[in-house]
Amino acid sequence: MAELRGVFWDVDGTLADTEMDGHRPAFNQAFEDLGLPLHWTPEHYADLLSVPGGMARVRFSARQQGVSLDDDLLLTLRGRKRERYLERCRSGHVRWRPGVLRLLRELDCAGVQQWIVTSSGRGSVSALLSGGGDGSWPFQGIVTADDVPEGKPSPAGYLHALQASGLSAEEGLALEDSAAGLRAARASGLACLLTPSPWDRDLPPLHGLAVAVLEHLGERERPAHQCWGPPCPQGLVTLEYLKFLLDPPA
Incomplete structure (x- = not known):
């Protein structure tokens, strides 16, 4: 019988709506600051999201447009983008997805381990966490692109977090929110609940790999619509529902 002892959170698009309202405009501001001939529209950025990791997207986009970026310039760009992203987080442009703060508190009160596993860098995660809440977060650890050799869809981040947590994948x-994240979680042996990002075009055919798919985690005044999986009572993802997904009755 499986017992839920750990929840592993993705960041961008799962904890918060960071991509279109946070990372994309922060990169565009950084490009402008450094005089680079790059600008990402929402449509172009949606295409770039198939490339895991912000700086990997920069390299890919620059190659597409014939823009040369050396390592020193990339390092400067990374620092400037982090500054711009932090500004956006602190000014309220980046919003937590519905139900996230509620579920974080519930899991914390129940003593369930919570870990962040993301293909973003540690600076971006720190910017998000410092820009909201009271500064106290219930995460036992954070695994970022700086900690593993490959980002999602590689399972490296999740395997690293499982080892550090002392938990088995069954626990x-x-x-x-993404196809890359779903593949990474499943490759590590973890069951995965999806709250899809609307711009991930590769995700809908993969819904069956998840234990459930809901538009978000739900609030009492804003229940979540469900796309797949066992019915979620009142459209609210709770600790009891997560336990049920991990160990449904025979």
Whole structure:
């Protein structure tokens, strides 16, 4: 009988709506600051999201447009983008997804381990966490692109977090929003609950790989619509529902 002892959170698109309202405009501001001939529209950025990791997207986009970026310039760009992203987080442009703060508190009160596993860098995660809440977060650890050799869809981040947490994959559940994240979680052996990002075009055919798919985690005044999986009472993802997903009755 499986017992839920750990929840592993993705960041971008899962914890918060960071991509279109946070990372994209922060990169565009950094490009402008440094005089680079790059600008990402929402449509172009949606295409770039198939490339895991912000700086990997920069390299890919620059190659597409014939823009040369050396290592020193990339390092400067990374620092400037982090500054701009932090500004956006602190000014309220980046919003937590519905139900996230509620579920974080519930899991914390129940003593369930919570870990962040993301293909973003540690600076971006720190910017998000410092820009909201009271500064106290219930995460036992954070695994970022700086900690593993490969980002999602590689399972490296999740395997690293499982080892650090002392938990087996059967004792944990991942929360993701993307095809790359879903593949990474499943490759590590973790069951995965999806709250999809609307711009991930590769995700709908993969819904069956998840234990459930809901538009978000739900609030009492804003229940979540469900796309797949066992019915979620009142459209609210709770600790009891996560336990049920991990160990449904025979």
